[in-house]
Amino acid sequence: MRFYMKYLIAIVLIFITLAFAQAKDSIELSRDDKNYKTELMWPEITIPWGMVMLPDGRMLATERSGTLFLLDKHKKAIKIAGLPTIHANGQGGLLDIALHPDFKKNNVLFFTFASNEGKGRGSNTALMRAKLDINKLKLTHKKILYKGEFNSYNSEHYGSRIVIADNYIYFSIGDRGARDLNPQNLSLDGGKIYRLHLDGSIPLDNPFVHQAKINSSNIKTATYSYGHRNPQGLIKFGQTGQIWSHEHGPRGGDEVNLIQAGKNYGWPVISYGINYSYTRFTDLTEKEGMEQPKLYWVPSIAPSGMAFINSVKYPSWQGKVLLGSMKFNHLILLDILDDNVIKQTKLLDDIGGRVRNVIQGSDGFIYLGVDGVGILRLLP
Numbered sequence: 355m356r357f358y359m360k361y362l363i364a365i366v367l368i369f370i371t372l373a374f375a376q377a378k379d380s381i382e383l384s385r386d387d388k389n390y391k392t393e394l395m396w397p398e399i400t401i402p403w404g405m406v407m408l409p410d411g412r413m414l415a416t417e418r419s420g421t422l423f424l425l426d427k428h429k430k431a432i433k434i435a436g437l438p439t440i441h442a443n444g445q446g447g448l449l450d451i452a453l454h455p456d457f458k459k460n461n462v463l464f465f466t467f468a469s470n471e472g473k474g475r476g477s478n479t480a481l482m483r484a485k486l487d488i489n490k491l492k493l494t495h496k497k498i499l500y501k502g503e504f505n506s507y508n509s510e511h512y513g514s515r516i517v518i519a520d521n522y523i524y525f526s527i528g529d530r531g532a533r534d535l536n537p538q539n540l541s542l543d544g545g546k547i548y549r550l551h552l553d554g555s556i557p558l559d560n561p562f563v564h565q566a567k568i569n570s571s572n573i574k575t576a577t578y579s580y581g582h583r584n585p586q587g588l589i590k591f592g593q594t595g596q597i598w599s600h601e602h603g604p605r606g607g608d609e610v611n612l613i614q615a616g617k618n619y620g621w622p623v624i625s626y627g628i629n630y631s632y633t634r635f636t637d638l639t640e641k642e643g644m645e646q647p648k649l650y651w652v653p654s655i656a657p658s659g660m661a662f663i664n665s666v667k668y669p670s671w672q673g674k675v676l677l678g679s680m681k682f683n684h685l686i687l688l689d690i691l692d693d694n695v696i697k698q699t700k701l702l703d704d705i706g707g708r709v710r711n712v713i714q715g716s717d718g719f720i721y722l723g724v725d726g727v728g729i730l731r732l733l734p
Contacts, residue, residue, distance in 0.1 A: 380626075380650045384699045386687070392705065392722065392730040398431040399423060402723030404451035404465065404516075407715035409458050414486075415729060416465065418447035424491065425729070434486070436493035441468040441477035444509020449479070452516040452523070454552060461485045466514040466525055469501055478502035478543065479512045479527040483554065499554030500576060502527050502543035511544075515588035515660070517597065522557065523550050524597055524613075528584035533622045533635075537581050541572040545621060547585060547599060547613055549578040561616030581619040581644065587660030587677055588613075591690065598690075600657045600677060603627035604635075608654045609647035612693055620644035626652055649688070649695040656680035659711035665718040667734045676701075676720065678709025685709065685722075705730070 396415070404416040413425040420440035424432045440448050446468030454462035462485055469480035480501040484493040511528030518524075529536045529545035537545025540562060549560055556563065556575050566573040587600035587610075597613040607627025611619055624638045626647075640646060651657075659678045663671045675688040683705050689697035711723035720732040 379652060379698070380647070381695060381698050383686075384697065386699050386701050388701075390702055391733045392702075393733060394727070395429055395721070395729050395731050396423070396425045396431050397728035399723070399728050401447075401725050402710055402729050403447070403449050405711055405713045405721060405723055405729065406451050406453055406463075407713070407717065407721075408453070409716060411717055413715070413721070413729075414451055414463070415723070416448040416451050418442065418449070420448050422448065422451075422465075422493070424488075432491060434491050434493060436484070436496070438467065438482060438496060438498075439470065441470045443468055443477060443507075446477055446479075446509060446512040449512065449514045450516045450525075452518055455518060455521065461488065464499075464516055464518075464523060464525075466512075466516060468512055469498070470505060471498070472501055472505060473503065474505035476505040476507035478505050478530065479514045481514075481516070481523070481525050481548075481550075483552075497554070499523075499550060500525070500548060502530070504543070506530050506532070508532070511584040511602075513585055515586055515599075517588045517590055518552070519590035519597060520595055521552055523552055524548065524578065524588060525550075526582065526585035526588055526599065526601075528601075529582070529621065533583075537583065537621045538618070538623065540574060540577060540580060543574060545580060545582045546574070546577045547579045547582060547588070547597075548574075548576040550576055578615055579613050579617050579619060581617075581621045581623070583621045586658045589660045589662050589675065591662055591675070592664065592673065596693075598660070598675065600660060602656060603650070603654055605630050605632070606652035606654050608651040608657055610649040610657075610688070610695055611645065611647050614645075617645050618643060619647075626650045627654070648690075648693075649698060655682055655686070656708075657686075659709060659713070659723065661712045661714045661720065663714055663720070665714055665720070667718045668720065676712050676714075678712050678722065680708035680710065680725070683707060683709060683724075685712065 401418040422434040449466040451465040468477040470477040508531035510531040513526040585601040685701040708725040
């Protein structure tokens with residue numbers, strides 16, 4: 355009897371696998387077969403999580419294991435001192451980095467990292483503000499602006515991307531592997547995108563501030579949107595002021611979303627993905643009150659990094675969005691029109707590793723952070 359049950363289960367899993375393998379993205383993936391070239395700039399970084407270019411053309415880049423590098427035009431990588439304690443743990447470590455809009459005047463920057471400060475054992479994602487002393491190659495005046503409450507030993511889904519738009523700082527914290535606990539609970543951190551003023555204070559027009567006052571509740575008023583799994587792409591789209599994001603699904607169901615104040619993006623109540631074991635955790639792909647993705651991928655591409663392109667160096671890509679695939683080692687270019695993704699195009703068949711990040715530098719060039727390779731410059 356046990357043999358037949360095992361046999362039956364195996365047959366069912368095979369059928370589920372075949373059905374899943376035949377699934378399609380919500381928008382057909384086209385191909386650009388041009389022979390794009392890349393130049394290896396800085397090979398020292400094994401997992402180049404965050405990258406940002408300084409006004410003088412040098413770059414700051416984070417190594418997930420816990421090192422901040424200053425990268426110069428001569429392809430040298432210099433370590434920056436003064437980081438806080440980094441809990442390098444699975445998908446956690448030193449994560450994204452962004453400059454204050456007035457960096458030229460104040461040398462202020464922001465970064466996210468896995469921090470073990472606070473309640474519980476393990477760590478959670480924190481956002482820190484600091485000053486860069488460029489002469490002493492050191493961070494000073496460090497202050498945590500936000501820290502996900504309740505640490506966890508779970509090594510998954512820290513997020514975390516940062517974008518600064520209209521003098522607000524937006525950042526993401528993944529669901530920390532607590533799928534059925536954090537994303538839909540506004541009183542818990544995780545599975546959210548947050549918005550703060552640049553000094554760390556909470557904007558009074560954040561979507562849940564009023565609700566928290568009325569209910570005298572423990573709602574996290576820094577929350578801007580919720581129902582996310584693990585957002586690892588976050589951008590401001592051109593001059594529209596729109597915030598766009600992408601996030602990892604499980605087996606299938608990676609998403610691109612237009613992020614709007616107070617909206618629920620559905621995880622894990624609705625999803626186009628299934629468990630890694632090929633079983634289902636929900637039968638719903640849509641529900642009233644929950645947002646539909648602008649694009650989803652089945653099977654997953656493991657998206658990471660996201661950049662709005664407006665550089666004259668890449669004229670045919672201007673006004674479009676570029677992101678990386680960690681699973682398939684390529685880039686995807688998105689055409690967005692009237693709040694919708696209307697086309698996705700695959701670029702570069704094999705970059706040589708997992709594309710961890712994509713940025714457009716202040717010099718107009720596109721840079722790619724590739725696991726196990728380093729940081730590449732994409733030549734026009």
